[in-house]
Amino acid sequence: MPDARFWADSTADFNRALPSQPGPWLILSTGGSDGAFGAGLLNGLSAAGNRPAYSVVTGVSTGALMAPFAFAGSRYDDALKAAYTQISAADVFEVGSTGESFVDSWPLKDLIAKQITPALLADIAAEHRRGRRLFVITTDLDAQRSVVWNMGAIAVHAVDDGGDAAPNLFRSVLLASGSVPGAFPPVLIAVESNGKKFSEMHADGGVGGQFFVAPLGLTASTSGYRIPATQLYIVVNSGLQSDFAVVQPTTPSILTQAVGMAVNVDLRLMLDRIYVAAKNSGTGFNVAAIPASFSAPSRGPFDPQYMGALFSVGFDQGRSATPFASAPPPYPGQPPSTQSNDSDQPQANDPKPGADR
Amino acid sequence: MRTLRTVGTAMTIAALLTAIAASPSDAATRRYAPLHAYDGLWSVSIQTEAGPCDPSYRYPARIVGGQVLQADNDFNYQISGVVVSNGAIAVTVSRGGQSATGYGRLRGTVGGGRWSAGGNTCYGTWSAMRRTGRSAMQRAAN
Secondary structure, eight states, rough: TSEEETTTTTTHHHHHSSOOOEEEEEEEEOOOGGGGHHHHHHHHHTTTTTTOSSSEEETTTTHHHHHHHHHOOGGHHHHHHHHHSSOGGGOOOSSSSSSSSSSSOOOHHHHHHHHOOOHHHHHHHHHHHOEEEEEEEEETTTTTEEEEEEEEHHHHHHEEEEHHHHHHHHHHHHHHEEEETTTTEEEEEEEEEEEEEEEEEEGGGGGGGGSSSSSHHHHHHOOOOOOOOOOOOEEEEOOOSSOOOOOOSSSSHHHHHHHHHHHHHHHHHHHHHHHHHHHHHTTTEEEEEEOTTTOOOOOSTTTHHHHHHHHHHHHHHHSSSOBBBOOOOOOOOOOOTTOOTTTTOTTTTOOOTTTTT | OOOOOOOOOHHHHHHHHHHHHHHHHHHHOOOOOOOOOOOOOEEEEEEEEESSOOSEEEEEEEEETTTTSSSSSSSSEEEEEEEEESEEEEEEEETTTTTEEEEEETTEEEEEEEETTTTTEEEEEEEEEEEOOOOOOOBBBB
C-alpha cells in the first residue's frame, strides 16, 4: 500500500496528502482515559449543531482511537461515547509483564477489532474519496521518527481489495498509536521494501509530539509556510495545569507522574508553536482543554465513573457558546503582553513551591 | 484507603470450596469433569460493585491440575487458588497491600462468580475466559 503512510517530517509527502481545498481541521491529542473529554466535546458540538465536516482530522494515541469516529461524523457519536464511557481497565489491558511492557494490551486490541467495523471502514473510505483526510500518527522506534498513516487511503484498500490485510493494518495502526512504550507492548507492523520483508516496531504517536498539525519543519517559528486550513480546532485531552498527587513509591506511579509532567510541558510548548504558526498563516486558532475546575476523583486506571464525569464536562463545554478558546491559556504569572521584558520578575500570583500541600 | 490485608487464604479457600462442592443439587445433577479439564491459561476480569477498590482489573492465571497459579513472573501481584472437578473455584489475588478472595465456577471456556476483600470493604463480580498462550514477540526480517 504505497499511499498508506509517509514520514511525519516529510513536507513534500504531507502537502501531497492534503485535501485540494482548505477547510477546518480537527486535531485530537494524546491523553489516555482523558480522551473521554474529547469524546464528550465532539458529542456536545454535535448537539449544538456546531460541528463542521472537518476536511482534515489528525489523532495521536487516544486521539487516534477517537479519530475514526470523529472523521466519520456525528452518526458515530453514540459509538464514540460508548468507547469512552462503557469501558474499564479490564477492557484495555491485562496485568502482568510481557517482557516488552508492564502490562499486556490484548484486550485493547480486541476492543479495537470490535469498534472498527466494515461499515465504519466503508464510511471512512467514502469520505476519503470525497477529498477529506484522516491521519493517525505512530512512532517508528527503529527509525526514531514519527509516521503519518493515511487512514482513509487504507480504508479505501479495505473496501476495494477485500481480504483482511487492510482492515488489520488499520486496526494495528490504531493500537500502535495508543501503545505507550514501557506500559503497553509495541506493535509490529509487517512491511515489504525492495523485495525484503521486515517487521517495523511502532509505538505511541505521542513520543513524537502530543498532537499533530503538520511537519515540524513547516510550523517552525522561522518557517514561512502557511497552514492550508481555514480553522484549527485543537482538542487537548488533558488539563494544562500541574496536578498535585502524592506519588506512591512504585515504578508505575513514579513514571506516571514524571511522564505526565513532561507531557504537560510538551503540550504547552506545542500549543504556543501552533498558535504562532496559525497566526502567521491567517488561520483561526481554537483550543479546548479539560478545565482546571474539573476535579472528579479517579479510583484507578480507566475508571468508568471518572470517565463518565469527564465526558459530561466535555459535552457541556461542546454544547456551550464558547467551546474553544482563541489562544493558549496563559502560564501562571504570565504578563499580559508578550512584548514585556518583565517576565523574569516574580509575580504576585506566582505559585509557591509546596503551595499545594 | 487501600489497606486491605491478606486474609487467611488457605482457610478461606478451603471453606469456600467445601461450601460450593458440597451443594446437594450439584452432587445430584452434575457429571464432574476431569480435574485437568480446566488446565491452561485463563484471563480473569474483576469488577468492583462497591467499595474504595480499583473499579476493574484483569489478571492472567494458569491452572495446572486444579491449582490456580500465577501465569507470569510479575512480582507486583500474586494469585493462587484451587478448582475442583465440578468447576467450583476459589482464588485469592494480592496486589499492593490489597487482597481479594473470589469464588464461583468454571464451565467450559468461561467462568464467573463473586469476590470480596477485607471484611467486605469491597466486593463485586468476576468473569473468566480461557485464552491461548501468548507467543513471544519476534521480528521477521529476511
